[in-house]
Amino acid sequence: MKYFGEIKAFNHQENTIVLKLDDIDVHESNLFKNNIGNYLELDFDDKRIISYKQQRKIYALLNSITKTMQMDLETIKQELKRNFCKQHHQEMFSLSNCTVTIANNFIDYLVNICLEWDVEFASKALDIAKDSYGWEINCLNNKKCCICGHKMQVAHVHAIGMGANRQKMVHIGYTVLPLCYEHHNMQHTIGIKTFLDKYVLTGVRVDKELSKRLHLGRLNQKYDVHMGEPIKYTNGG
Secondary structure, eight states: OOOOEEEEEEETTTTEEEEEESSOOHHHHHHHHTTTTSOOOOOOOOOOBOOHHHHHHHHHHHHHHHHHHTOOHHHHHHHHHHHHHHHHTOOOOOTTTOBHHHHHHHHHHHHHHHHHTTOOOOHHHHHHHHHSTTHHHHHHHTTBOTTTOSBOEEEESSBOOTTOOTTTSOOTTOEEEEEOHHHHHHHHHHOHHHHHHHHTOOOEEOOHHHHHHHTOSOSSSOOOOOOOBOOOOTTOO
């Protein structure tokens, strides 16, 4: 569902936004009341024009795609723009004057394309990809380690309780990372806080859709939030 409204206030200390929504009925009002405390995605278009930095990021990713696919830059750019617009129900745009929001969404789209198509990242493009908002979830979706790009395992940011069966347990609510065997072992060796700080990672919180997509645990039970046993950080964090 998509709603429109006006930002009325912002509390910087608590990162809390107060929104005045347009034209919501009683059913929608009750829907919000009954879901206080649940997570939502906020899509905000601030109408600023694409920055030079964003343009450089986009063309760095496009150049990596072009080199791997051995296609003309202009051809691949137009094809990917058309596919992006179709997928996001977006009107065709120009990379010279589109909004910041469209540019950011297109960068995340290109990062996912690179992972889907096994694009060989140039070093600059790889840094851009890892810095994108959707890097970790895109790596999960494409079953690639978010550090080296090798075949992933699902690594839990929170410890799993002793005796828990990972195939049968409910994963909804856990935070996970896509890591290869070597980096998964490193995570356990140096401790999760040290590991997250070292590679500037946050993890991805598992919801029902992601659990189904990755075939995590049992899927025919009621989904409960269960975070497992607390981890003791190795660096005193």
